[in-house]
Amino acid sequence: MELAFVEDCIPGTGVYLRHGYIYSSLAGYPCCSLIGQVTSINPRFAKVHILYVGSTPLKDRFRGTIRKEDVRATEKDKVETYKSFRPGDIVLAKVISLGDVQSNYLLTTAENELGVVVAHSEAGAQMVPISWCEMQCPRTHTKEFRKVARVQPEYLQA
Structure with a gap:
């Protein structure tokens, strides 16, 4: 093919x-990673506005959903959506299927390389990853739970 x-x-x-x-x-x-911004969360899923496919910015609005069971690969029954994402977070995800009319694309972050790549604290500072499940505000040193992506070198900008 x-x-x-x-x-x-x-x-x-x-x-x-x-x-x-x-x-x-x-x-x-073919499988592409995409970059999206979390727009809302509830106990069952996070809604995402898809911004890029690979490195290509999208001109039209595309929506996706990360279901609770697609957040991580292990201990899926222990996932709490609000401890994985917050509205405004920038996430790296993959499309797993075309969803229904309401959810558009079904997304996953169930790989170590996928998850939150940019998050801001309540103080407005960009948070720093400190583990696979926490980020910390550099101003207030407050820690917040996130499903943190282990960003690969090809996604880092010099």
Whole structure:
């Protein structure tokens, strides 16, 4: 299956190059990470406004939902949505399926590399990750729970 033109993407595992195109050598679907902003939360899910797919900004509004069971890979029954996200947080997530008319895309943060990448404290400062489940305000030193993403080098800007 032809996936992309070689100038648009970098080939990885499970693909091969032929005549300037990247082809899949495995069955499945292409998977992209996306960046979104949490707009609201409740005990069952977090609503997200999708801002970027990969590094491409979106011109139209797309919405997604991160269900409680899709927040992390382990101990799913112990997840508390309000301890994972807050409105305004910027998250790195993946699309797991096209949802229904109300939720649009179903998203997941159930990988170590996915979760909150930017959060602001009540004091207005950008918080610093201190563990996989906490961030701290540099001004007040207040700690808040989050599902923190372990950001990979390709997402860091110099």
